[in-house]
Structures are given as C-alpha cells and as structure tokens.
Amino acid sequence: MPRRAAPAMADLLLAAACFVLVMVALGLVRILRGPTVADRIMAAQLLGTGGIATLLLIGAATGMPAAVDVALALALLAAFASAALAYGTEGPDDPGATDRG
Amino acid sequence: MSVAWAFDAILAGTVLGVAAWIVVARETFAAVAGFIAYGLLLALVWVRLAAPDVALTEAAIGGGVTGVLLLGAAARLRGGATVPDVWPAAPLRLVAGALCTVIAAALAAVVLLLPEPAPTLAPQAAAALPATGLGNPVTGVLMAYRALDTLLEKVVLVLALIGVWSLAQDASWGGVPGPQGRAARAPDALVFLARLLPPVGIVVAVYLLWLGADEPGGAFQGGALLAAMWILMMMAGLAASPAVSDRRLRLALVVGPAVFLAIGLAGFFSAGAFLAYPEPWAKPLIVLVEAAKIVSVAAALALLVAGPPQRSPR
Amino acid sequence: MILDLFSLLAIAAGGFFFLAGTVGLLRFPDPLTRLHALTKADNLGLGLVVLGLLPRVDWPQGGLKLIVVWLLVLLTGATVGQLVARVAQRPGPRP
Numbered sequence: 001m002p003r004r005a006a007p008a009m010a011d012l013l014l015a016a017a018c019f020v021l022v023m024v025a026l027g028l029v030r031i032l033r034g035p036t037v038a039d040r041i042m043a044a045q046l047l048g049t050g051g052i053a054t055l056l057l058i059g060a061a062t063g064m065p066a067a068v069d070v071a072l073a074l075a076l077l078a079a080f081a082s083a084a085l086a087y088g089t090e091g092p093d094d095p096g097a098t099d100r101g
Numbered sequence: 102m103s104v105a106w107a108f109d110a111i112l113a114g115t116v117l118g119v120a121a122w123i124v125v126a127r128e129t130f131a132a133v134a135g136f137i138a139y140g141l142l143l144a145l146v147w148v149r150l151a152a153p154d155v156a157l158t159e160a161a162i163g164g165g166v167t168g169v170l171l172l173g174a175a176a177r178l179r180g181g182a183t184v185p186d187v188w189p190a191a192p193l194r195l196v197a198g199a200l201c202t203v204i205a206a207a208l209a210a211v212v213l214l215l216p217e218p219a220p221t222l223a224p225q226a227a228a229a230l231p232a233t234g235l236g237n238p239v240t241g242v243l244m245a246y247r248a249l250d251t252l253l254e255k256v257v258l259v260l261a262l263i264g265v266w267s268l269a270q271d272a273s274w275g276g277v278p279g280p281q282g283r284a285a286r287a288p289d290a291l292v293f294l295a296r297l298l299p300p301v302g303i304v305v306a307v308y309l310l311w312l313g314a315d316e317p318g319g320a321f322q323g324g325a326l327l328a329a330m331w332i333l334m335m336m337a338g339l340a341a342s343p344a345v346s347d348r349r350l351r352l353a354l355v356v357g358p359a360v361f362l363a364i365g366l367a368g369f370f371s372a373g374a375f376l377a378y379p380e381p382w383a384k385p386l387i388v389l390v391e392a393a394k395i396v397s398v399a400a401a402l403a404l405l406v407a408g409p410p411q412r413s414p415r
Numbered sequence: 416m417i418l419d420l421f422s423l424l425a426i427a428a429g430g431f432f433f434l435a436g437t438v439g440l441l442r443f444p445d446p447l448t449r450l451h452a453l454t455k456a457d458n459l460g461l462g463l464v465v466l467g468l469l470p471r472v473d474w475p476q477g478g479l480k481l482i483v484v485w486l487l488v489l490l491t492g493a494t495v496g497q498l499v500a501r502v503a504q505r506p507g508p509r510p
Contacts, residue, residue, distance in 0.1 A: 014104045021108065024115070026440075051142065053460065072480060076326065084332070
C-alpha cells in the first residue's frame, strides 16, 4: 500500500475497517461471555481473522505499508496463542489427550 | 475526519471493555484468554497510533509469549483445573480499585494535558539518522542513541531467566524444564501446526530482523516470534526442552549481550566512547549486534515460558 | 477508477461475510456451530478483503505478503478449529 489513498477512498476503507472492528467487538462480547472453555479459546481466533482484516484496511486507508508486516506477525501469533490455549487446557488424565486426535 | 474518530472511539471502547472483563473474570483461564485477546487488540491500537514497531512487539509479547507464560503459571498453581479463584476481602479490593483508578486518571491527565505541539526530540533524531546508515528512526534510537539501555535490557533478560531457574529444587538443578508426567501424545492437529508454522515463522522473523534497519521491525520482534515458534514445537513434542545446563543453550543466551558488550568496548578504541560506532562501520556493526540479539532474545523468552527445571538432568 | 470500484466491491463482499460470521457467532446454540461460523465465514471474509486490497499494493512484495497472510490464516484457522473442537467435545462440566 505505497500511496496514501485519495480522501474519499481512504474514508471508505476506514469505514470498512470500522465495520469489521464492530463485528470483532460483538464477537468478543459473545465469546467472552460464552459458558464453555471452547468459547473462550475462540477469542484468539476471532482476533486473528477480524483483527488482521481491520489492520489491512487501516494500513490501506492511512498509507502504512508496515501494517501488512504486523498482520503477518499477528497471523502467526494468533494461531500460536489459539493452539496454546487449546492444548493448555488438556490435563494428563484427559481422555482426549491420549487418543490419536 | 469523523470516520476516523468513530473508529478510534470503537477501538478504545473495545479495549476498555476487554480490560474490564479480564479484571472481573472469575476463572484464571478465562482471564488469560481475555488477556491474549487484549494483547492482540492492542497491536491494532499501536498501528492506529502510527507505531508499527511497538505493534509488532505487543503482538509477539503480549499476545503470544506472556499469554502462554500466564497460562503455564495458572496451570501450575491449580494443577491444571480451571477452578474459580478465592477472592480477597472486599475492603482490600476497594482500596486496590481506588488506587488503580487514581493512577489511570493521573496517566490520562498527563497525556491529555501535554502542550500542543508536544515537546519532542524527533526532528533531531531524524536529522542525525543518516550518520548511522539506518532508515528506521526507532532502530536508530534503540541501537545508536540509546544503545546503553538496549544493552542493559538484554542483560536483564538473562538475569530474569536466572531468577526463574533459581526456583528449581536442588535435585533438579541443571535439569530439564517441564512437568514430570507429560507423556501424553499431543493431538495430531497440534503436531501439524507445529510442523507448518515454524518454517514460516523463521522466515518472517529473519525478514523482520533484516527489515528493522529501514522499516518497522527489528531483532526483538523477530526474537519474540522465534520464541513463540519454539514454544509451539515444545508443546507438540517436536522439540525437547533443553536442559538448563546445556552448554550450547547457555552460549545462545549469552551471545547477544556479549557481542553487544564487545562492540561497545571496542568503541573506546575505534570511535572514542563506549558504544560509539565508527561512522563508516555503523550499519554493519548494528546489523551484527541485531543478529546476535535475535538468538539470545528467542532463547531467553522461550526458556522463560518453559519455566524452572523440574526433571533432573539426563 | 475501475480498480477502486473492484476493491470496494470485494471489500464490501468481505464485510458481508464477516457480518454473516458474527451473526452465526451470536445466534448459534452450541460451541461447535459457533466455531464453524467463526472459522469459515471470517476466513472467507478476510480472503475477499485481501482480494480487494491486492490492486492497491505494489507487486511483488506487497501482493505476495497479502496472499501469504491469507493462506496462513486459512491453514491455521482450519487446524485451530480442529483443536478447539476437541476441547469442545470433552465431556464433563467445565466452566
């Protein structure tokens, strides 16, 4: 995203980023309230996809090419965090921990 | 620019909401999951504040390494079960809450009452940058203007690791981190992820390291990403946690601060001051220090998460 | 101009899929179904957003990075979905 978008386009991209962010916020409300452990783990995944989309859109709107690098790191780290959360909840006596998955 | 204002307002609201939720969450595991989401969300805030370097670090440390560290700590405290905490007494909570509110209000006042334009050294920093051969002012500050702070930070990282290791029992000193009975096989999906991500992670980490000279990036961000990849491999059983007495491990931990210190001392003879770089050699030396730094940071962070040795050395 | 329109259409379509995913997340009764809404719809939404942003970046680095981001999210989303589903299927009253 080398060139700063024309003002009208920048506003539209920022509006799209705003929309996705609202989706993420709503999703977070539902997820963090969710009764099961599995729900909570999805928070990292939600931010992995929605957060990256928001980042890319902001980067395009404000002409910041570094936002794509942050999105790249975010993709790897959100996956890592989700895996750690999911695996971290398995104890050694869990039935799910000894089968072939 | 009302769209931008709306975006910032929603972002701020979401961050505050998640933070409030973390504080009131009943189970530690839920709070840690919220904390990881919070760290990833803060990366967005930093990008919005035009600080991609900090965003990278926040995502890697707050969203990745620290989150897993807290997860491990919570598991150690409760033997892995997600039972609710015992809450402290109400007056204590009230006092703590009041104190936190006062501090938050003071910080907000300091930031919001800054004179416009805020006093800054940014123009001078940018003006002196060509002498270092770098293009990224953040790296210039970290590695040239305030190199002493960066050197001390790397030493502090090693000291913190020694502190964590000192929590081991005498019998397992020098041994391997990780609980005794971790014989259960990791799920296949996790093993697949641990085979897929680390190669990509290594490429991206080296890319961030190389990029850090001229664009947002740097050794610390790359190192944190590498640490996350190593932790993933250890979780999946694809890499064994090294024993803390392993010589190669200790070498890897020390190489970053050692190279930095050596180049700093050489600065006495080549440029007249500690941590001064001779001008035509500035950028190659900085890149060398960063390359050593990424190894040490990765090793230190991964081992901080792995924890104190719990099994005696083989 | 045409490219701008294409970008906007693709991003709007991506936004629609995000909306669908979030509605699913809010309304589905069960963690597994919510997981499905989250990983499938949001990934597709992200893919469309990436598609819409491709004309705006300089090739090859910018475009390649965008595509790598999307591929990573796709692959890891599927795998993480598996892991979370295992957690969701465990018996017993977990809080």
